[in-house]
Amino acid sequence: MILFRSLIYQVFFIGTSILFSSAILLIGWMKPASAVSRLSRAWARSNLVALRVICRLDYRLHDVDRLPRDPAIVLCKHQSAWEIIALRALLPLEQTWVLKQELMHLPFFGWALRYLQPIAIDRSAGRRAVTKVIREGERLLGQGRWVIVFPEGTRVAPGTRRPYAIGGALLAERTRCPVLPVAHNAGYFWGRRSLIKRPGTIDLVIGPLLSVQGMKATEINAIAERWIESTVEKLPNPDDVQEFMQPD
Numbered sequence: 001m002i003l004f005r006s007l008i009y010q011v012f013f014i015g016t017s018i019l020f021s022s023a024i025l026l027i028g029w030m031k032p033a034s035a036v037s038r039l040s041r042a043w044a045r046s047n048l049v050a051l052r053v054i055c056r057l058d059y060r061l062h063d064v065d066r067l068p069r070d071p072a073i074v075l076c077k078h079q080s081a082w083e084i085i086a087l088r089a090l091l092p093l094e095q096t097w098v099l100k101q102e103l104m105h106l107p108f109f110g111w112a113l114r115y116l117q118p119i120a121i122d123r124s125a126g127r128r129a130v131t132k133v134i135r136e137g138e139r140l141l142g143q144g145r146w147v148i149v150f151p152e153g154t155r156v157a158p159g160t161r162r163p164y165a166i167g168g169a170l171l172a173e174r175t176r177c178p179v180l181p182v183a184h185n186a187g188y189f190w191g192r193r194s195l196i197k198r199p200g201t202i203d204l205v206i207g208p209l210l211s212v213q214g215m216k217a218t219e220i221n222a223i224a225e226r227w228i229e230s231t232v233e234k235l236p237n238p239d240d241v242q243e244f245m246q247p248d
Contacts, residue, residue: 006197009054021112028115036115044089056199063206071146072180075224078150079187094145133167155192169221172212181207181224183231188238
């Protein structure tokens with residue numbers, strides 16, 4: 001039954017991605033950026049509802065009062081596709097994402113991404129990629145946009161870790177924009193490259209806003225990584241929750 005529900009949701013996900021991407025492509029060239037952002041947020045929110053209704057996969061949002069009024073650089077744990085949907089739905093409207101440039105070539109979805117002002121990088125470009133994150137990030141933060149970074153660079157299975165790339169922290173050092181760490185346990189329910197969406201409740205925790213005044217990028221990165229990883233370790237492991245193990 002879980003597989004069947006996951007397949008139904010996958011059809012919904014693909015369908016809404018094509019539908020909303022097409023709408024963005026139709027209006028993106030003539031409407032203000034806020035209209036495109038609203039369409040993107042509507043796509044994300046509809047998928048959160050569909051996950052709850054179809055897959056019985058819900059979420060709990062912790063410490064939402066920590067969200068600042070002004071733009072921040074978000075450093076988020078990356079375990080699945082779920083957090084991409086959730087952050088787009090739950091964070092303030094105007095967002096810029098640091099992402100791999102290959103995504104820009106996907107039909108419909110990738111074409112529409114261009115209107116959302118991402119920072120698309122070649123992950124093999126090394127220093128040039130970091131320079132682009134800093135240059136473009138500084139410009140977009142100045143326009144009042146939040147910058148979303150997955151410092152691990154790729155989705156990481158629960159219980160494993162990858163080194164945190166320095167680009168987001170260097171942007172914070174350069175701009176003195178505060179850093180907002182975010183932790184969650186989505187990978188237990190929607191695994192990396194997995195079709196299966198398991199029922200349960202994902203915990204998403206907003207971390208304490210990190211003022212970076214007088215701090216170097218290495219220190220910023222270390223503090224954010226330490227908070228994210230220690231918080232992830234404390235979140236419920238659904239393999240140990242009886243409800244998670246009950247048949248559908």
